[in-house]
Amino acid sequence: MSDRIIAACDGAAKGNPGPAGWAWVIADAAGSPERWEAGPLGRATNNVGELTALARLLEALEPGTAVEVRMDSQYAMKAVTQWLPGWKRNGWKTAAGKPVANRELVERIDALLTERDVEFRYVPAHRTDGDRLNAIADQAASDAATTQEAAGTALGTAGIPVPDPSRSTPARRPSAAPAKRASSPGGKATGRGGRASVKAKFPGSCPCGKPYASGETIAKVGARWGHLACAGAASPDPAAP
Numbered sequence: 602m603s604d605r606i607i608a609a610c611d612g613a614a615k616g617n618p619g620p621a622g623w624a625w626v627i628a629d630a631a632g633s634p635e636r637w638e639a640g641p642l643g644r645a646t647n648n649v650g651e652l653t654a655l656a657r658l659l660e661a662l663e664p665g666t667a668v669e670v671r672m673d674s675q676y677a678m679k680a681v682t683q684w685l686p687g688w689k690r691n692g693w694k695t696a697a698g699k700p701v702a703n704r705e706l707v708e709r710i711d712a713l714l715t716e717r718d719v720e721f722r723y724v725p726a727h728r729t730d731g732d733r734l735n736a737i738a739d740q741a742a743s744d745a746a747t748t749q750e751a752a753g754t755a756l757g758t759a760g761i762p763v764p765d766p767s768r769s770t771p772a773r774r775p776s777a778a779p780a781k782r783a784s785s786p787g788g789k790a791t792g793r794g795g796r797a798s799v800k801a802k803f804p805g806s807c808p809c810g811k812p813y814a815s816g817e818t819i820a821k822v823g824a825r826w827g828h829l830a831c832a833g834a835a836s837p838d839p840a841a842p
Contacts, residue, residue, distance in 0.1 A: 605720070607632060609671040609734035610658040612650020613742040614810040621645035621810075622745025624738045624753075625658035626763065634734065634763045636661075638753035639741035647810045650742060651677040652706040659713035661755060667718040671735050673726035676812065681710050682721060726811050727830050736766035739811075746810070798829060807831050 610625040624639035638657065642650060651674035662668055672678055685707060688694070693701045701707065724732040726739060741764045745752065798820040805819075806812050807827030813819050822831045 610654035611738035623654035624741035638755035664716035
């Protein structure tokens, strides 16, 4: 059996930017949530929440710890595992010559990673078959963004229950058995409730604060595009992202 600790972290922003929060959760040897922490960020973006959550999780682990970090943010993972070396070589400039966003957080995480044996694992968000630790972190971050209050066993109070992820946005079901959809004007598909849905041409961010990927099926959430699970009853918009 591996001695690697299993943990998850997540960030949230209500409006992106908007009231934001972060959270992490660490499992025990049986894979059940053992300790967790969440905190507020005031007004910030979802990316700041995701990076802060990762930094706070790493700070909660002793140097030398071997850990598997589960995240649903491809931005945060790629920032510290793929893009970071190039940013350093370019004097903290992107390939387009622009200053790297959230540089202070990225540098902080970079220093923490050098002292810990970290493996990253991407887990999709808002799925009925998703990772439970990530779902708990997601709910805790969302709660912190909403209440702007810190919480968690890491604050020194034992017996605090972990957030119940079933309270969060309804999860998407596995894509192996998609719901049947009929065509609607403009070539879009019409999902349940008559809402138009499209395949995203580019990555984007849902109003719930979570990103969606290029090629993912999305629908209108108010005046913006977002996850099918977050879609309201807004009328279709002819302009896909």
